[in-house]
Amino acid sequence: MITGGSSGIGLSVAHDVARRGASVTLVARNVSRLEKAQQEVELTMSKLSMDGKVQFFSSDISGSVKNISEMVKNAEASLGPVYMLINCAGFARAQKFEDLSPDLMKQMLDINFTGPMVLTQEVVRGMKVQQEGGVVVFVSSQAGLLGLYGFSAYSASKAAIVRAAEALHMELKPHNISVTVCYPPDTDTPGFVEENQTKPIETKLISEAAGLFKPEEVAKKLVDDSLCGAWSSTVGLEGFMLTTLCAGMGPITDAASFMAQVFLSGLFRSVSAFYLWSFTRIVEREHKKRLENKKSE
Template identity: 45%
Template sequence: MLVLLFVPLFILALVKKLLTPKRTKNIDKKHVVITGGSSGIGRCVAILAARKGANVTIIARNLEKLSKAEKEIKEACIYKDQIISSVSVDVSNQQSIQKEITKLEESVGPIYMLVNCAGMAICGKVEDFDEEGVKTLINVNYLGTLYPIQSVIPKFKERQDGIIVLTGSQVSLMGMFGYSIYASCKFALRGLAESIYMELKPYNISVTLALPPDTDTPGFEIENKTKPQETKLISEAGGLVQPETVAEKLLQDALVIIF
């Protein structure tokens, strides 16, 4: 007796996709720019990019941290002629970051990948935030991501190629006690990522939103100083991830070619 099994085409397509090895983009000899690249996740991404043969530029404000990170990134290089540079600039200043991005295109070469890692968290109940605290979080987390993206898009469109990574957070997906203002900024990054993904797809520009959990970085240590007890209890239940682990996953996801 002959039994015919009919398998829906979408299931066959899904199985094929799962079994087919993922193709990835290559950043060897290409220019990767990382904001917030002097410490934490950004620094780890920069080191990984250097190990993949990329020319790496890190952007932050603190000159001392930039200098130290630049030396560590150079030690990770696989070619003698890799270009590793650093720029001290406030990414939340639109004119300043646009000016520096233009300079980098000319001095180091066309930017192929922008990784936005600049960010910070201040915790507290919403009514306890003053105007300065609110503006600081919006400037660093939202505008500090928006302005570098605006700066690279024209050239990316012109070249019909490029990669943009935004670093959100687990609270990009859900609010949490004590994170009212910070979560609002990270929700905004999610909206930005989803919107520009659609705007840039026709130009062969990929957009990735990274959603790291609590990560063991200098910024996290500062964040803990302002956490209400309720927030600490919630955070402790989720554990703490190392920045190297987050950076590896971030870069891996950003380089995957989506069919």
């Protein structure tokens, strides 16, 4: 089951798991996009002669608990218990803190945090009862590992999902259900294009440092890592540095990541000082430009 499965990373994940032989449930709000996504994933399956099936449900994951519960029951009634839940649905609006409306802050929290939590509750209950094991994936963001200019509300909502996932990892481990958190960098998706429409120039310049990745890259790494039971998943050098540096008291799921955290954290902290200095320079430079423009006016 993939939320946000009609486009972007979610749709790329659907194609990836379909190529591996899975049946897929796509969840999103826009029916026409879901219909198109279903056709595309079914085409992927037919080209590879896979026997999996594709279904979709138009549902707002930030909506009522009753509707979410019914959606999960209907999905499982037709395709069986959910083995792998991938929470891709989410959105970002980058604005200066004083320009954020309370409604927008609540909307980001509802879609990026509360909605995935409620849906995961419903799915996990079934995983415990109907099968021995499962996989839960939360798509956070590299902005969930550090606060950036323009992302005060977004970073907070994506950081919240990480702390919740850590607790859930501990709770679900005895039930053979793994939890993975994915930290995508800027990814070339429709959501990213929409996000850029309100993004302050400071945020754009800071984000450019990590480059722009393809959704297929992020999706493949997400699926590979989660099927291996890895705690975190990311792509790119900056992603590796951030997840290593910010490991904290996070779960230890493999020796390689643990050793990297032990021996590279000090080095990466030194490197991070350069990044933070460059970010500060960007903010200060753009602030001075605005002051000079006001004076000239």
